[in-house]
Amino acid sequence: MVEYGVSVLKKLLFIFLLLTSLLFGSDLKTEQRIYNLIIHTLLPNKEDIKVWGDSLHNKELLNTIPNVRFASSPQDADFLLVSKKPLQDPQGIIFVTDFNLLQKMKKSAVGGFFWQKGRPNILFLRKNLQKKSIQLPESMQDYIEDEI
Amino acid sequence: MEGYCLKKVVLLLFLTLCVYAKDNLSSLLTTYKKETELSKITKEEAAGIIDIFTREDLEKMQAKNFNDIIKLIGGLHATRLSNNITAFSKPTTATIQLPAVRLYVNNHDMSSSSFGSAFLIWGELPLEYIDHIEVYKGSSSIEFGNETGSLIIRLYTKRPQREVGNKVRIYGDNLGSLNGDIYHAQKLDNGMSYFAYANLNNLRRTTYHNEYKQKSYDLKSDQNGHNLYFDLEGESWSIEAGSYVKEGDNLLGIGLHRTPTGGALNAYHNYVHLNKKFNYDIKLELSYDNLAYDRTYEDINGIRVANTPKLDYYNIRFEDSISSIVLEKVFHYQKHSLLLGSFYKNKKFKADGKYANTQTAYLHMNSYNNALNLYSLYGEYTYNYDNSLRLIFSAKGDFFHYDKSIKSTNETIFRMAAIKQTEHFQIKAFLTRSYVPIPFYKLYNPQNIPYKANPNLENMTLDLGNISLKYKNRDDELELVYAKNRLYNTIVYDRRTANGYKNSGKNIAYTRYQLKYTHNFNLQNRIIFDLYTGKNSQHVVVSPKYGIFIQLFNTIGKFDIYNELIYKSSYSYPVDSRNPFNPLYIDASFDYTVAIKYHINKDLSVGCRGENLFNDSFDQTYRSYTKAIPVSDQKLWLNMEYLF
Numbered sequence: 001m002v003e004y005g006v007s008v009l010k011k012l013l014f015i016f017l018l019l020t021s022l023l024f025g026s027d028l029k030t031e032q033r034i035y036n037l038i039i040h041t042l043l044p045n046k047e048d049i050k051v052w053g054d055s056l057h058n059k060e061l062l063n064t065i066p067n068v069r070f071a072s073s074p075q076d077a078d079f080l081l082v083s084k085k086p087l088q089d090p091q092g093i094i095f096v097t098d099f100n101l102l103q104k105m106k107k108s109a110v111g112g113f114f115w116q117k118g119r120p121n122i123l124f125l126r127k128n129l130q131k132k133s134i135q136l137p138e139s140m141q142d143y144i145e146d147e148i
Numbered sequence: 149m150e151g152y153c154l155k156k157v158v159l160l161l162f163l164t165l166c167v168y169a170k171d172n173l174s175s176l177l178t179t180y181k182k183e184t185e186l187s188k189i190t191k192e193e194a195a196g197i198i199d200i201f202t203r204e205d206l207e208k209m210q211a212k213n214f215n216d217i218i219k220l221i222g223g224l225h226a227t228r229l230s231n232n233i234t235a236f237s238k239p240t241t242a243t244i245q246l247p248a249v250r251l252y253v254n255n256h257d258m259s260s261s262s263f264g265s266a267f268l269i270w271g272e273l274p275l276e277y278i279d280h281i282e283v284y285k286g287s288s289s290i291e292f293g294n295e296t297g298s299l300i301i302r303l304y305t306k307r308p309q310r311e312v313g314n315k316v317r318i319y320g321d322n323l324g325s326l327n328g329d330i331y332h333a334q335k336l337d338n339g340m341s342y343f344a345y346a347n348l349n350n351l352r353r354t355t356y357h358n359e360y361k362q363k364s365y366d367l368k369s370d371q372n373g374h375n376l377y378f379d380l381e382g383e384s385w386s387i388e389a390g391s392y393v394k395e396g397d398n399l400l401g402i403g404l405h406r407t408p409t410g411g412a413l414n415a416y417h418n419y420v421h422l423n424k425k426f427n428y429d430i431k432l433e434l435s436y437d438n439l440a441y442d443r444t445y446e447d448i449n450g451i452r453v454a455n456t457p458k459l460d461y462y463n464i465r466f467e468d469s470i471s472s473i474v475l476e477k478v479f480h481y482q483k484h485s486l487l488l489g490s491f492y493k494n495k496k497f498k499a500d501g502k503y504a505n506t507q508t509a510y511l512h513m514n515s516y517n518n519a520l521n522l523y524s525l526y527g528e529y530t531y532n533y534d535n536s537l538r539l540i541f542s543a544k545g546d547f548f549h550y551d552k553s554i555k556s557t558n559e560t561i562f563r564m565a566a567i568k569q570t571e572h573f574q575i576k577a578f579l580t581r582s583y584v585p586i587p588f589y590k591l592y593n594p595q596n597i598p599y600k601a602n603p604n605l606e607n608m609t610l611d612l613g614n615i616s617l618k619y620k621n622r623d624d625e626l627e628l629v630y631a632k633n634r635l636y637n638t639i640v641y642d643r644r645t646a647n648g649y650k651n652s653g654k655n656i657a658y659t660r661y662q663l664k665y666t667h668n669f670n671l672q673n674r675i676i677f678d679l680y681t682g683k684n685s686q687h688v689v690v691s692p693k694y695g696i697f698i699q700l701f702n703t704i705g706k707f708d709i710y711n712e713l714i715y716k717s718s719y720s721y722p723v724d725s726r727n728p729f730n731p732l733y734i735d736a737s738f739d740y741t742v743a744i745k746y747h748i749n750k751d752l753s754v755g756c757r758g759e760n761l762f763n764d765s766f767d768q769t770y771r772s773y774t775k776a777i778p779v780s781d782q783k784l785w786l787n788m789e790y791l792f
Contacts, residue, residue: 030180037173099312100335115310117751117791118203120180122173140173 032064034113034122039065039079042093042110042134050092052077054084058097082109093132099148106148110134123148178671187280190304194530194540194565195291196284196578197616197629203279203306208701208708210743210757210787212319212327213349214273219714219739219766219780220699221283222678223629223662224299225691227768227779230406231413231443232369232399234271236299237691238658239682240719247585248610250289250297253278254305254388255474256421257294260439261495261520262466264587268441269392269415274375276317276329277345279306286614286631288563288580290526290542293433293474293489296561296582298612298633305388308333308341308381319787323352340382347375354781358406358773360449365407367777371396385424392417399777402462403447406773410446411462415439429478437470453503453598454648456512461504462598466589469496487528495520497588503598518592519551526561540565546585554591554603559583574618583607586639590649600648608651609636623669629662657685672703692716692736692766708755710743714766721769721776732769734776739765751791759783 043049050071053059058081062068071077077092086105087094096102096112102123110132111124124136124144136144187200201217211217215234218226224236227243235243247264250257258266284300292300311333320326331345349372356367373394380387393416401408417439424432442465445451451459476489498517504510526544533539542563549556561582568575586605593601611634618627640652660682668674676699683693694717702709715738720731740762745755760782767776 030176030183034173034176034180037176098335100337115312117313117315118306118311120177120184122177143173 029064032061035061035081036065038095038111038113038122039068041136041140042095043078046078049079050077051079051081052092053081054087058083093134103148111143175671182671185280186304186307186310187282190280190302191282192284192291193567193576194538196287196300197576197614197631199283199285201281201283205701206275206278206280208703208710208743208745209712210319210710210745210755210785211275212785213275213351214271215780217275217281218301220678220697220712221301222664222695222697223285223631223660223680223682225695225716225766227691227766228271228369228399230400230770230773231402231445232371232396234267238660238684239680239695240684240689240691240693241658241682242690245584245608247587248297249299249301250295252292252294252300252302253390254303254421255292255294255423255433256388256390256419256435257472258417258419259295260417260441260466261468261470261497262441262499262588264585269394269417269439272349272351272371272394273303273392274327274329274347274349275303276315276347277305277331277343277375277377278303280304285629286578286580286612288542288544288561288582288612290528290544290561290563293476293491293526295493295522295524296544296546296559296585298580298582298584298610305345305377305379306331306333306343308343308379309335311343312341313791315789315791317787317789319785321352321783321785323354323781323783324350325352325783325785326350340380342381343377343379345375345377349373349375354778356775356777358400358775360405360407363407365409367399367406367408368397369399371413384426385422387423388419388421390417390419398443398445400770400773401445401447402451402453403445404450404452404458404772405447406770407447407449408445409448409460411444413444414442429480431474431476433472433474435470435472437468437472439469440465440467442466454600454643455595455597456503457505457508457510459503459505459510459598461502461506463503464499464501464598467498467500470494483532485530485532487526487530489527490523490525492524493520493522495522495588497592499589499593501598512597514595514597516592516594518554518588520588521549523547523549536569538565538567538569540567550592552592553594557607559585559607572620574616574620576614576616576618578612578614580610580612582610582612584610584635590639596646596648600643600646602647602649604647605639605649606637606651608638610634611636623667625664625666627662627664629660629664631660631662633658633660655685659683672701674701675699689719690721692719706747708743708745708747710741712739712741714739716766723769723771723774725771732774732776734767734769737764737766738762739780745787753789755787755789757783757785757787759785 049068051062051068052071052074053062074090080092080094083097094109096109097114099114099116102112110128113122122143126144126146185202187202227235229235237243251266258270282302287300289296314332317329327349329347333343335341351371353369358365376391378389396413398411400406419437421435445462451462472493474491479486496519500515503512524546528542531539544561546559563580565578591603614631616629634657636655637651638654638656639649641648642650662680665677679696681694696715698713700711718736720733722728722731739760741759743757745753747753760780763782765778765780767778769776
């Protein structure tokens, strides 16, 4: 019974965090709102999310996301936003901002948000989601790809 | 029981959030795409009154070439001259001076030096490699660091960083036109990126006929050609190369009785353009153009040109080469900013002609050339009084030095602008003193064959005043524009004089009124109304006095639907110069276009576009031709686009 209660509380906490992030998101710019949604969807049960970015733009972007704080190094981060070059096996979830980089990191990156074919794209890689035991909501299944 | 209820509530909340998240991510992406449109980055509010055709607009319209766009420039009628060259008239006036309209692809000026206009070659420019189009009215060109023009049309190509991948587009129509576009874009590991584009076009148009002395003559305006473009970009530099080749028919030609029996236009334009940004807001541009315009007219019933007997064969080839360097530096200090710039252009011009009458064995050939060194210095000071008010003062000096015969001249441009922007209102006011540069062909031709030229012509001075008042809220935008132009010492053609063109000493004024209303139903559904009219100080009406167009953009599920209706009022035109009191009367026109595109998936779409569906488009009148010719054809296009 206690275990059941904890499980329910966890779910409620996730919903609360998601709602909070979406509500907070309304004051953010659209790009920030997109990352806000991605981060809190990929890390639904995490109360204290540590993030890391490899460029000034990425750092500024992550700095605006509610309920996250910066990690001191890539190894400590739960979520890494990568634009420049592949990282060597960090523990956290890697998300990239460039299609070519996603191709290079297709074994480790969970997904990417990038311009390709004249439009902005969001893409999650199924194998890497499974490796990290991440379940995306049904509504985001359209953004999951087996291959790139 | 409590646990069961809680579980249901949690599940319901989760499902709701899932649905919300789906809509949210999808709509966030749509919003993001809209917010990051390149036109939002490139547009220069201070450069004039702006009309923008965004990428989304062009895609929903299934726009194919430049002609699909220029007929939607508020305040102007897009038309074609008797030899099928794209031109513009203002409401009530005849076609305007072509050098007043300048066309740019990115920062590159596409104008030819012989004619001072880009529209002789680029009028039907294929658009698939273009991201968006900006039209600046009441401009001075100082903001764009180039030669002067009061109407500036800027086309921006697709950026390689955003296009990574490939696209193929194929489209054809019921008259037999068949066109294809392909492009490839890639980002390289060293930080560079490139965009390569190729187009093949074969445009079939309705053939009209002229009956003269019991014989029928075809009036054709088909054309074909290709367009190549390459752009290589680094962090602070880019190099672009373009090549456009076209062959086309002459429509009516220039014969005395408009009875063409042959002839064609063969033209090409190759260019390369280097942009480099340095530290401290310094910008350098280098460019080189080589273009040729080879026109042949054949008319068995005679062609009358200057200083020859009657001809039945006429060929002239103009070849230009243009080298250009532009250097600019911007200074910023607190509320002040100052742009200082200069450019130098070397324009070489060469003409070769062959004029004959095969029935009388007359033959004359000539060849002539000249060159212009054009130096320019310009500056623009901007004072940002506060976050809502900007005051701008600009000045420019253009110094013309020709190699032969034509006297050197110095011209100046002055401009004042004020832009007040609040949450809902924007007021823009521009006052400009400028000039209309004279193209080579009017200035230099030593033999005055086949046309007369006057090396002593003086540039026409131009005063422009423009005020725009705009109200904007989340869904609506209403803009009122009042513009007054005055052209001094106008150039007219007097065939009785040895040099034809002359400064008349007379002035012409023109007033334009425009009202534009846009309503956004939501991010993807929008309607635009544009109403315009004008009057000239000569009180003549030789083109429609009123123009209205409506554009409706819709997205419903996987369908993009576009509706366009262009109305132009009736007008009369004295087609027979010996009988000016018996003009040809042209009814009001309703040009209706529908385009429907179905997105099979994210990468593949098919569409159709029906043009001029009422078969009632704007009819253009011509001297010595007793009928009018529609500017647009009635057509049905089929279109397929594939991204991979």
